[in-house]
Every structure is written in structure tokens, then in C-alpha cells.
Amino acid sequence: MLTLLVTIIAFGLMIFVHELGHFLVxxxxxxxxxxxxxGFGKAIWTTEKNGIQYRVGWIPLGGYVKMQGxxxxxxxxxDKESTFLGKPWWKRALIAxxxxxxxxxxxxxxxxIAFMLPQKQEDLVPVIQNAKGIWAETFSPxxxxxxxxxxxxxxxxxxxxxxxxxxxxxxxxxxxxQKTVLEVAPSxxxxxxxxxxxxxxxxxxxxxxxxxxxxxxLKPGDKVLAVDSVNVSNWYEMREKIVGSKNDEVLLTILxxxxxxxRKIALEENVSMGDQKMIGISQYMPVKSVNRYNPLQAxxxxxxxxxxxxxxxxxxxxxxxxxxxxxxxxxxxxxMIATMGQQVAQRGFSSLIIxxxxxxxxxxxxxxxxxxxxxxxHIFFAFLEGIFGKPVPIKVQAFLQRVGFAILLLxxxxxxxxxxxxxxxxxxxxxx
Numbered sequence: 001m002l003t004l005l006v007t008i009i010a011f012g013l014m015i016f017v018h019e020l021g022h023f024l025v026x027x028x029x030x031x032x033x034x035x036x037x038x039g040f041g042k043a044i045w046t047t048e049k050n051g052i053q054y055r056v057g058w059i060p061l062g063g064y065v066k067m068q069g070x071x072x073x074x075x076x077x078x079d080k081e082s083t084f085l086g087k088p089w090w091k092r093a094l095i096a097x098x099x100x101x102x103x104x105x106x107x108x109x110x111x112x113i114a115f116m117l118p119q120k121q122e123d124l125v126p127v128i129q130n131a132k133g134i135w136a137e138t139f140s141p142x143x144x145x146x147x148x149x150x151x152x153x154x155x156x157x158x159x160x161x162x163x164x165x166x167x168x169x170x171x172x173x174x175x176x177x178q179k180t181v182l183e184v185a186p187s188x189x190x191x192x193x194x195x196x197x198x199x200x201x202x203x204x205x206x207x208x209x210x211x212x213x214x215x216x217x218l219k220p221g222d223k224v225l226a227v228d229s230v231n232v233s234n235w236y237e238m239r240e241k242i243v244g245s246k247n248d249e250v251l252l253t254i255l256x257x258x259x260x261x262x263r264k265i266a267l268e269e270n271v272s273m274g275d276q277k278m279i280g281i282s283q284y285m286p287v288k289s290v291n292r293y294n295p296l297q298a299x300x301x302x303x304x305x306x307x308x309x310x311x312x313x314x315x316x317x318x319x320x321x322x323x324x325x326x327x328x329x330x331x332x333x334x335x336m337i338a339t340m341g342q343q344v345a346q347r348g349f350s351s352l353i354i355x356x357x358x359x360x361x362x363x364x365x366x367x368x369x370x371x372x373x374x375x376x377x378h379i380f381f382a383f384l385e386g387i388f389g390k391p392v393p394i395k396v397q398a399f400l401q402r403v404g405f406a407i408l409l410l411x412x413x414x415x416x417x418x419x420x421x422x423x424x425x426x427x428x429x430x431x432x
Contacts, residue, residue: 123155211280
């Protein structure tokens, strides 16, 4: 319950930032404001100042800034110059864009703040499971890395990032029980990184919310013993059996708290993974550490993370549009957001800040879609006016806005249905 309350407050903050962007730019263009609302429905709090009603609605799923003359169907009883539709097309586009832009800035700020906090890191043990190509003659299974260029190594990813492509590398490692020193030229680093596989057992580290494994009731710490009754001894064998299955589901035999359980799990394609089948789990990483970044590094990493997140989501949207049959598997609503928030909060405060930054950026991405009633729809209408020199007919705008509103309602109800059905299935299977 506490996590749900925190999620509602956090979501409300993202909406407030979004609507504040609209509010400030509209006021700067001298557009009359009638109300500023966080949430929909009947008001649970309201006040009025300078002719503007400020309110909080009881349904915390959005918000709005009601501007004079914003609705193309309403009669205007004030000076047209003070209305939204009475402004030049480029000002209307800027007013519409200002909300998503505020979410972009806020998301970027949160990413930077998160990187300025201690970052909990997880890694695999620096032990070799397999070496391919020319490196198979150098490394053997169970070899363990000691140091790179004199720096002690605790994790496998730490080993990889410590390799330099600008100067020769000295790697110390245990090979067949003896300490061995290897010199690796900068030109060989890429080949080495691609050829080595770290030792990974079949213990599950994370179960991704809403995915098939999550719905089937799998939990972090479960150890997979067999896939379709075929025993597996490491992550690579397990993954090959799952991804390579010709069936629509796989039977996993798992060990949990000393008990052996079996779960049938559907195989689904995910827009982020192309045509590859997946169940939504990641390996357990036993090596724990904490990283700290200085402000310049935080700004750099925060900016890179923001750009990567936006690009990744737009690519995912494009793939989803090209494969609409995957909508059910990839659509998540408020229930999933709250559930994910609970999982993320367990990883630490910086992870929670990153999660909130992601929500802010998702609000930006979704609101910029060219759907009438969304900001992207207003921007689209404004640009059409700028291109053709005359506005889209009022009746056409009004009709398209009603269609857009109906689509959003359907998506919202569908998201709630999908969320709750996934949650109920998981709770039922966890009780078995």
C-alpha cells in the first residue's frame, strides 16, 4: 500500500511538471488560463487565484491546463487574441510542445541526480566458462582473472572495461591452478572480449514485470534445473533450450527453498528483442559493488542515458506499430507501473530515481504521438496550418479529437485489463 501511494505521488509529480510546462509558456504568450488540474474527475481540493482555478482531481491518471478557446467547438466570449486558437500556429505548437519538453528536462535532471548518488553495481564472477576461436588455446574453463594492468579484478564486466584499446594490456589469471601472465595487444582486445564467456549458473537474478516468467510465478533466486525435462548445468545451455524451442511454451523444473517445482511458461516475442522468443528473466550476479561518479561524469552519463532511453522507446514504438499483434504483450498500465516501482525500490534509492526519470520520459514520448487530444495532435494541426497557410477546419479537428479520445479510453481500459489479469495469474501461481 505504501509503494502504491508513493507511485501515485510520483506519477502526480510527473503530471504536474508536464502541465506546468504548458502553463508557463501559455502565460508567457498571454493566453487566458481557466484552470490548472492534476488528476481528473471530481475535485478533492480546489482554490482560485487571479481568476485561475487550481484543483486536484480524485483520478490520478493525468491532468490538464484548460486554456481559453482551446476547444474548437466551444463558443468564445472573450477577446480572440487571448485564446489558444487565436494565437499564431507556431505559438500553439510551442505551447503544446512545452509540456513534453518539461518532462524531458525533468527526466534528464533525475538521471543526472541518480548518477550523482552511490550506484549499486552487480557483476558476474571473473571466471571463464568458455573461450572461442584463437583464445581457446589460451584460456580454459574455470580460469579466473586476478588483475588487469595491475588493477585487482572482482567481476567479469569490470575485467572487460579495464582492457585498453590504446596500450598493451597485462592480464594476470589462474590457469590450471597456476598464476599466469598474458600480454594482450590493443588490436586483440575486441577479439578477446567477443570470444570469452563468463561462468554463469542457472540461478535467476531478476524476473521482469509483466513478462511470461513473471506471470508464471517465477521469483529471483529460483534455480532452473531442467528445460522440457532436459537437465541444464549453466545459463548458456538453459537459454539455448528456451530460445531454440519449437513449441509455444516450455516446461521449467526449478529449485526454490529446497523444493522442486515445475512451471509451464509461454514463449513470447518482444518488440525490443526482434523475432527472438523470450520468457523475461536475467541471470543472478553475485558480485556486488558501489560506484560513485563526480558531477561531470553524472552529467555525461545522465545525458547519454536520456538519449539512449528515448531512442530505444521510439524504436520499440516503431516495431510495435509494424507488429500490432504484440500490443498485449508490450502494453503496461498504472498497475504494472506500481508493481515495477515496488521492485525497483528494493534495489536502492538511485534505482528508484532512474525509474521516475523513465516515467517522465515516457510521458514525453507518448504525449508527442500525433494523436488528436494529445500534445502531438495539437502540434500536428499547427504544422499543417503553417504549411498550407490555413487552419484545419474546426469540424474536422473536433471530430478527430473525439476519435482520439475514444482511442485513448480504449487503450486505458485495455491496459487495466491486461495489468490486472497478469497480476491475478501471477498471484494464483505463487500460491501453488
